[in-house]
Amino acid sequence: MSDVFFKPAESIGADETQIDQITALFPKISPVQEGDIVAVKIHPGEYGNTTHIHPILVKTVVDLVKEAGGIPFVTDTTVLYKGRRFNAADLICTAASNGFSHAGMGAPFICADGLHGDDSIVVRINGTKLDEITVASAIAKADSMIMLSHCKGHPASGFGGTVKNLGMGCLDKAGKTLVHKPGVPDIDPEKCTGCSKCISECLWGALYMEGDTARVNTELCKGDLSCANSCRYGAIVPPEGFTDEMQARLGEAALGPVKALGGKIGYINWIFNLTPGCDCFNFSAPTFAGDIGILASKDPVAIDVASIDLINRRMKHDHVGQLTSVWNVDPVIHVEYAAKIGAGSLQYSLR
Template identity: 35%
Template sequence: MEKSKVYFTNLRTKPGLNLLDKLERLIKKAGIEDIDFKNKFVAIKIHFGEPGNLAYIRPNYAAKVVKIIKELGGVPFLTDSNTLYTGRRANAVDHLDSAFENGFNPLTVGCNIIIADGLKGTEYREIEVDGKHCKTAKIGSAIADADIVISMNHFKGHEMTGFGGALKNLGMGSGSRGGKLEMHSASQPKIKEKNCKACKQCIKSCSQKAINLNENKAASIDYSKCIGCGQCVAVCQFNAAQVVWNESADTANEKIAEYAYAVIKGKENFHINFIMNVSPDCDCFDSNDLPIVPDIGIAASFDPVALDKASVDLVNKAPIIEGSILTDKHYHEGEDKFNHVHMNTNWETGLKHGEEIGMGNLEYELVTV
């Protein structure tokens, strides 16, 4: 199999060539202009960052990508799906407020912001993947309905998958709340009775009629009927319907790859990794720890598997930042940095599965721009 090409630029600048110029030069060299954007809806999948976390991609970079897509005739919008956990991005109203707070709005980025899976995370399309773990994937409607998908990914550590890059942003990030439940858990949801307000929203939303109020006037799930779709988790505003966090890291990584495959299945797609502010944990936390390595650069490719593999290789070749979590964990030269930070994870499983299902290639050629 021919190696995939991953294009890379460092962060050195000079008068007349700033980082936004370098981003434009990079993605054009990588071939983004080869995509037929004319009059097509373009979902730019990005993570808006949990307020309080400052490691997310700056809106200026998104604005540059939007401008290029518009010049090529496309109709771009920035998008993300709601979170499964209860936070400031768990519904579309709070999610949009958070995006605006972090600088993502039509004025700054030049296009509209759309929360892909709707107000409560229940608007999705089921896309057939017939995978090892998932027969279908529940993808946020706005992403599923788009003609083209561009992912802009902050490359950093992740407590469940080892690192988060293109596959994580595409797969977990595009799943509806029910889809995120499927990726996170091998079990059906549970009810925490003391949180239940007997509002009956979970009962109304359950397609299997598996939920009723018990003698304590709290929701109760009939597990003989429950199919684990996660709609009760999605609509519960009181954190009573909860995920059972019991999926293994390897299985979760493979499920994420299958969801990422569903997102780009049959569509033109292109991916950009920002290997900077490489914090040890996900941008879903409301804070970000000291990066584990110095800022490295930006990479782009049509192949998300090769892109993530090249990015992790670049991080593993970089020196550590003294005083970061790697110092605390007694890192030794030559060890895999992400597996050292999160010792119960194995990022290789997700990339290998992505290659197995035809998303891309682990073998790559790094082309410096």
């Protein structure tokens, strides 16, 4: 059983701000030693997203790392789909636009997987789905890490927290592709109008026109399904049951960065702005439940289980169903796979 430390949103006030809460939680979970080069892993949000974790809270962690004798850098990785985070230059500019700059945080923002998202270290994890995974090199080569995760819904995993931040956010493009591969879609020819909008949406050339119908090159497809979201006619059809398979891979992949850093990671979950969609969305939809608070732990699985339990408790209180109902996706599958592979424990003690 792992300790999970909790500061509730209800206790926030002039005498106990979120900055005060993080400052109190940090020593309980920090792995930072004198002289460590420390990755502060965040999600800076896509351009247009307004509910990602606030830069002032990242600065708080940066300052605490410095006080502990560490040398911090703030980091994230590139993505597979069209947007303003596809390469390092765009990611750094987007992060700065959202407030994550050296001037604001007191530490540089570094793209962990290199200019084109292919700079990584292979880590053997010996899972039932994945034998190995590719961890972004700046993360894998850090001495220790503090991971800040914004908890929210997610259309493929049901929930995005620490395990997803590890099993997706810490990987390069090749690693992300391995996790997403079960999502390679089909085309419904009866629904396809031949508008070809999806062709320009895919940056990998995996979609092409054959006569008046779009087709999928399964060898080139990365399975991220941004194309499906771009089709207003529902002609791009995800495989049946793909979310379960993707979540299994996601959970196993979470062990990669944990193993690469020898477990020297402290985790903080920020459970505010509970939006249905990920911070990867270029907008922020209304929240589906009230703010809950800040959790911290040395165990990535336990902190997510505790977060899911607290969210479900709040949703029950607010009479808005359970987390599963947000996307009709079971949000626990990837967390359970992370536990099975040895990334952490499903049992926790809330303190």
